[in-house]
Amino acid sequence: xxxxxxxxxxxxxxxxxxxxxxxxxxxxxxxxxxxxxxxxxxxxxxxxxxxxxxxxxxxxxxxxxxxxxxxxxxxxxxxxxxxxxxxxxxxxxxxxxxxxxxxxxxxxxxxxxxxxxxxxxxxxxx
Numbered sequence: 001x002x003x004x005x006x007x008x009x010x011x012x013x014x015x016x017x018x019x020x021x022x023x024x025x026x027x028x029x030x031x032x033x034x035x036x037x038x039x040x041x042x043x044x045x046x047x048x049x050x051x052x053x054x055x056x057x058x059x060x061x062x063x064x065x066x067x068x069x070x071x072x073x074x075x076x077x078x079x080x081x082x083x084x085x086x087x088x089x090x091x092x093x094x095x096x097x098x099x100x101x102x103x104x105x106x107x108x109x110x111x112x113x114x115x116x117x118x119x120x121x122x123x124x125x126x
Contacts, residue, residue, distance in 0.1 A: 002027040002115045004096050009120030012086055020081040020120060022096030029053070033099045033106035034072065034079040035113055038092035038122075045095070050106035051079065057104050063089075086124045093119040 008020040022034060035050040049060040051070045058070055067086070072079040079096060097113035099106070 002032070002098055004098060004115055004117035006094060006096050006117040006120040009094060009122045011123040011125065013126050014086060014088055014124055016086050016124070017082070017084045018086065018122060020083070020094055020096075020122075022079045022081070022117060024077045024079075024098070028074070029072070029077050029079070029098065030074055031100055031102040032115075033101040033103075034070075035097045035099065035106065035108060035110070036070065036081045037095045037097060037110055038090075039095070039119075040092045045110055047108035047110060048081070048094070050099075050108050052104050052106045053102050054104060057106060059106060059108055061108065083122070086122075088124045091122060091124045093121050095119045 003026045005023050036048040037045050039045040051058045055072045069082045096117045098115040099113045
């Protein structure tokens, strides 16, 4: 059974950077697209971006384009979310999720993802 664990969250000032990690166990991530999502209490969980199983395709929502990037190290069974130029509205709990999709594509629809981590909190505040 695939299990995902996020880490790297914390507090940062606006304009700062954080790198989140999503480490998998129980299975290799080679055939899984990975999505990053975030949720503010009381609101729906929303997509941030996704990366295909091979890492060659990514899809980002407009609000993070130019600021967030994603890369994966399949040898370490880990996917990273690099967040730069953080804004207060980026404050949320961030989740990674896995979708079995051995294709050069990924989806940002949360219903496509079967495996989820427990989340890591990111706070952007001065």
